[in-house]
Amino acid sequence: MIRARRFDWTLAVAVVAISVVGMLNLYSATWTSRPQLYSQQVSWMGIGLVGFAAAAALDYRTLSRVAYPLYVAGVLSLVAVLFVGKTINGARRWIEIAGISVQPSEFMKLMLILAMARFLNDWPVAEGRALRHLAIPALMVAVPVALVLRQPDLGTSLILVLIFATVVLLIKLRRGALISLVIVGALAAPLTWSHLLKDYQRQRILTFLEPGRDPAGAGWHARQALTAVGAGKLEGRGFLHGTQTQMHFLPERWTDFPFAVWAEEWGFLGSVVLLGLYLFLILWAVRLASDARERFGAILCTGVAALLFWHVFINVGMVAGVLPVVGVTLPLFSYGGSSVLTVLVGVGLLMSVSLRR
Amino acid sequence: MNTPGSQAPDLRRRFRVMAVVACAAFAVLFVRLWQLQIGAGEQHLRRAHANLVAEIPIAAVRGKIVEARGRIVADNRPTYDVYVTPRFFDESMLAKLGKVAGLEHDRIERMRERLHGAKDLVRYRPLRVLRDIDRDQLARVETARLELPGVRLEWSPQRIYPMKSVGAHLVGYMNEVGPEELRTRRDEGYAAGDLIGRAGLERLFETSLRGRDGRERVLLDARGARRPKEEIAELGITYLLHGAREEARAGHDVVLTVDFDLQRVAERAIGRYRTGAAVAIEVDTGRIVAMASRPTFDPNLFTGEVTVQDQSNLESDPRRPLIDRTVRENYFPGSIFKVLPALSALRDGLVSTEEKIECKGRHELGQRTFRCTHAHGKVNLEQALARSCNVYFYQLAERVGMDRLADISWEFGLGSPTGLGLNSEVGGFVATKDWYHKHWKEGFRLGFTLNAALGQGNTKMTVLQAALLYATIANGGRLFVPQIVRRIQAADGRVLQEFAPQARRTVKIQPDQLRWIVHALTGVVHDPHGTAYGVKVAQTLTVAGKTGTAEIGVQRRGAQEGSHAWFAAVAPAEAPRIAVAVLIEHGGQGSKVAAPAAIEILNAYFRSPDLKMAATTGEAP
Numbered sequence: 017m018i019r020a021r022r023f024d025w026t027l028a029v030a031v032v033a034i035s036v037v038g039m040l041n042l043y044s045a046t047w048t049s050r051p052q053l054y055s056q057q058v059s060w061m062g063i064g065l066v067g068f069a070a071a072a073a074l075d076y077r078t079l080s081r082v083a084y085p086l087y088v089a090g091v092l093s094l095v096a097v098l099f100v101g102k103t104i105n106g107a108r109r110w111i112e113i114a115g116i117s118v119q120p121s122e123f124m125k126l127m128l129i130l131a132m133a134r135f136l137n138d139w140p141v142a143e144g145r146a147l148r149h150l151a152i153p154a155l156m157v158a159v160p161v162a163l164v165l166r167q168p169d170l171g172t173s174l175i176l177v178l179i180f181a182t183v184v185l186l187i188k189l190r191r192g193a194l195i196s197l198v199i200v201g202a203l204a205a206p207l208t209w210s211h212l213l214k215d216y217q218r219q220r221i222l223t224f225l226e227p228g229r230d231p232a233g234a235g236w237h238a239r240q241a242l243t244a245v246g247a248g249k250l251e252g253r254g255f256l257h258g259t260q261t262q263m264h265f266l267p268e269r270w271t272d273f274p275f276a277v278w279a280e281e282w283g284f285l286g287s288v289v290l291l292g293l294y295l296f297l298i299l300w301a302v303r304l305a306s307d308a309r310e311r312f313g314a315i316l317c318t319g320v321a322a323l324l325f326w327h328v329f330i331n332v333g334m335v336a337g338v339l340p341v342v343g344v345t346l347p348l349f350s351y352g353g354s355s356v357l358t359v360l361v362g363v364g365l366l367m368s369v370s371l372r373r
Numbered sequence: 374m375n376t377p378g379s380q381a382p383d384l385r386r387r388f389r390v391m392a393v394v395a396c397a398a399f400a401v402l403f404v405r406l407w408q409l410q411i412g413a414g415e416q417h418l419r420r421a422h423a424n425l426v427a428e429i430p431i432a433a434v435r436g437k438i439v440e441a442r443g444r445i446v447a448d449n450r451p452t453y454d455v456y457v458t459p460r461f462f463d464e465s466m467l468a469k470l471g472k473v474a475g476l477e478h479d480r481i482e483r484m485r486e487r488l489h490g491a492k493d494l495v496r497y498r499p500l501r502v503l504r505d506i507d508r509d510q511l512a513r514v515e516t517a518r519l520e521l522p523g524v525r526l527e528w529s530p531q532r533i534y535p536m537k538s539v540g541a542h543l544v545g546y547m548n549e550v551g552p553e554e555l556r557t558r559r560d561e562g563y564a565a566g567d568l569i570g571r572a573g574l575e576r577l578f579e580t581s582l583r584g585r586d587g588r589e590r591v592l593l594d595a596r597g598a599r600r601p602k603e604e605i606a607e608l609g610i611t612y613l614l615h616g617a618r619e620e621a622r623a624g625h626d627v628v629l630t631v632d633f634d635l636q637r638v639a640e641r642a643i644g645r646y647r648t649g650a651a652v653a654i655e656v657d658t659g660r661i662v663a664m665a666s667r668p669t670f671d672p673n674l675f676t677g678e679v680t681v682q683d684q685s686n687l688e689s690d691p692r693r694p695l696i697d698r699t700v701r702e703n704y705f706p707g708s709i710f711k712v713l714p715a716l717s718a719l720r721d722g723l724v725s726t727e728e729k730i731e732c733k734g735r736h737e738l739g740q741r742t743f744r745c746t747h748a749h750g751k752v753n754l755e756q757a758l759a760r761s762c763n764v765y766f767y768q769l770a771e772r773v774g775m776d777r778l779a780d781i782s783w784e785f786g787l788g789s790p791t792g793l794g795l796n797s798e799v800g801g802f803v804a805t806k807d808w809y810h811k812h813w814k815e816g817f818r819l820g821f822t823l824n825a826a827l828g829q830g831n832t833k834m835t836v837l838q839a840a841l842l843y844a845t846i847a848n849g850g851r852l853f854v855p856q857i858v859r860r861i862q863a864a865d866g867r868v869l870q871e872f873a874p875q876a877r878r879t880v881k882i883q884p885d886q887l888r889w890i891v892h893a894l895t896g897v898v899h900d901p902h903g904t905a906y907g908v909k910v911a912q913t914l915t916v917a918g919k920t921g922t923a924e925i926g927v928q929r930r931g932a933q934e935g936s937h938a939w940f941a942a943v944a945p946a947e948a949p950r951i952a953v954a955v956l957i958e959h960g961g962q963g964s965k966v967a968a969p970a971a972i973e974i975l976n977a978y979f980r981s982p983d984l985k986m987a988a989t990t991g992e993a994p
Contacts, residue, residue, distance in 0.1 A: 246417025284410040306388040
């Protein structure tokens with residue numbers, strides 16, 4: 017039974033705060049060119065809120081029972097994308113259902129977390145896991161990653177791998193397994209470079225390593241984003257007053273670069289507040305993981321914390337020029353219904369765990 | 374659930390590590406943001422502003438070229454040009470623009486090349502791709518503008534030559550600065566797509582005519598579109614535009630000494646022939662009143678969009694229409710040169726005006742025979758000039774000698790450019806004994822002098838030099854630097870610079886001897902035995918002139934390659950005011966071809982109220 021005083025207000029307030037500034041920011045990014053995106057996002061927020069409430073109300077332990085079927089459904093939806101998906105800008109990522117585009121790979125992140133939590137919970141290995149114990153979780157991540165790469169969507173594949181890695185590092189590994197994983201990773205890197213990455217992706221990474229390479233080409237977006245961030249200075253240029261944003265020098269304002277919009281208009285102070293909120297949310301999720309009553313809840317919270325952390329860190333790192341440009345969204349800031357719904361359901365799961373400590 | 378509620382202690386430690394790692398990662402972001410926003414914030418803000426601010430040139434109105442009577446021969450009219458910002462332009466838009474503007478295939482190809490040539494930041498700079506579109510194109514491009522992002526229309530003044538081909542060589546023409554010049558003349562402020570004076574006065578007075586472009590600062594969004602003032606005010610960046618406007622300074626007007634009525638007459642007079650030139654100079658000032666080169670061309674062709682056809686027509690025309698035959702070419706002078714051996718002999722007392730020499734139609738020198746047109750009998754100098762007797766001048770040549778002939782030639786300005794400075798004038802050539810020693814296998818021989826005295830040696834002059842030579846004889850020996858510009862004035866009419874006549878030197882010949890030569894030359898036109906007798910001179914006008922038929926040594930192009938026909942004259946003979954020289958390339962006899970043309974110009978000059986009539990009857994073809 018949920019008692020009102022055990023409702024996790026801290027978690028709720030943090031998420032609502034991020035959502036509100038995220039919506040403000042989306043308005044600033046879109047009002048001059050694509051005002052309809054804002055109202056669409058409002059609708060998605062509403063749907064996301066329902067998702068959040070449902071996830072919070074549902075005992076997460078019940079979810080454990082349907083984790084595998086959900087995972088399978090997720091994989092099937094990814095397969096479906098490859099056949100009936102909608103192609104935008106050369107990537108086949110969306111399925112249209114009743115006029116609404118959804119991105120199954122977003123939901124897959126949660127499915128993966130649930131499935132891994134279930135598996136690691138069901139098969140505890142007291143003396144630490146060897147490599148063979150990781151075979152099934154590895155397969156769990158490899159299948160959706162392979163499917164997502166086919167779309168192609170490097171960013172989402174990366175997030176899936178990083179969630180897997182974070183969760184694996186949490187559990188007890190044997191030394192040999194750890195070393196093997198590192199070796200596998202090292203071997204995979206050049207293969208990834210030569211086989212998995214598309215030419216434009218390689219260009220981005222090269223440009224990141226050597227910014228002067230192509231100032232008007234691949235480096236252009238990244239440079240304009242840096243200029244926007246820097247131009248915000250301490251106090252920002254004011255809401256709706258960032259020229260990089262409002263005069264459209266900033267590319268991908270509502271998808272990959274909303275943080276640059278925020279940083280330009282709210283400055284260093286605004287950036288610190290926003291990143292502070294994200295960090296708080298992540299740490300809170302880690303705390304919930306730590307406080308969870310059993311392994312399943314702990315892994316679930318860790319997975320959601322990893323999801324949030326990697327999204328924020330990669331996105332902001334990319335905007336601020338410490339990471340190459342990879343298409344990873346900023347949770348609750350980037351436009352996109354599936355992304356919003358995924359994040360809010362994920363936070364709903366956190367709430368569910370929090371309510372049942 | 375089969376796991377106990379409390380976590381294992383090692384798991385708790387892992388969570389703490391995780392939290393620390395997350396904090397550390399965010400710390401990296403904080404430090405980075407501090408660097409960007411606090412450390413380099415000002416720099417990035419400037420860069421953000423630089424993104425917006427564009428300096429658009431305000432085209433300076435080029436100075437006019439005005440002829441002697443105040444009519445405009447080079448003017449400006451408003452035109453619309455199409456600019457494209459390569460960054461926001463792609464293949465489909467190129468095709469669309471081509472369709473909308475109705476462009477030929479090769480025009481689109483050239484445009485594509487230019488757009489692809491734009492690299493890096495140049496891709497964000499608008500390029501002028503179409504110049505001077507017509508009203509239909511303007512309307513269509515304007516209508517389609519919303520579908521053509523990155524396309525902009527700009528107004529600019531365009532050069533126009535209302536007199537079309539009249540005076541084309543002296544007025545000159547303009548075309549676009551080339552990539553090479555853009556590098557070498559960057560300091561002078563030339564930008565891609567600018568026009569620059571290429572020939573004639575447009576080139577010579579480029580600096581005065583050009584003026585200085587102004588600039589206006591505007592704010593452009595990322596697509597290169599200009600944003601309205603209200604929006605800029607809304608964004609609070611109006612200050613970026615403050616104090617940024619620099620008005621254009623109009624170029625200065627150039628006022629000519631050339632009278633375009635007379636210019637038309639001159640062009641019509643030589644227009645009956647295939648190629649030729651005519652120059653008319655005021656005797657007492659050295660001012661050029663007409664300066665015609667045939668064939669001519671329409672300078673408007675170069676300023677607008679030159680069609681490939683037009684350009685290749687001009688370039689492949691065997692008559693080479695772009696050559697200014699008044700100054701850029703030099704010719705054997707033929708008999709118009711005879712005044713110089715005559716003057717030299719008179720000056721040195723080698724002949725008297727009374728002395729008669731018998732012409733039997735031939736002159737023997739060693740084993741060679743030098744021929745005359747026919748046997749003139751006993752002739753004095755006056756008769757020899759009027760009838761163009763060669764034998765008389767063979768004898769005179771023997772007395773004067775090669776080098777004294779060269780001396781007097783130089784004195785009258787032959788062998789070096791006149792100083793007009795227009796169209797890369799050449800200086801002609803004066804042959805000397807030394808030159809023959811150096812350049813001829815057999816060295817110098819007296820025969821060269823005989824030919825030289827007849828203008829048939831190796832001495833060459835330009836048509837302008839010929840006119841100047843006769844003007845100098847007629848004005849008592851003052852060799853002027855010829856002038857074609859009377860003054861330079863500001864756009865509002867204020868005189869900035871007035872050019873006074875400028876004498877180069879005074880020849881050391883007694884004025885009465887010069888006067889006598891002028892008198893003697895009246896016989897050419899007015900004596901029944903004169904070579905140009907019968908050419909219709911206006912009543913009351915006395916013309917003193919000399920015919921010349923310069924034989925071309927080598928028959929290069931068969932029968933077509935006839936002698937050059939010359940006539941040089943001054944009028945009125947009693948008190949000369951104007952000197953004229955006419956040359957018709959391969960025209961045949963000077964008396965039949967060049968003299969009528971020259972006298973037509975003189976008649977028109979002295980009948981000047983009637984010139985307006987002549988002007989309306991049309992120009993030379």
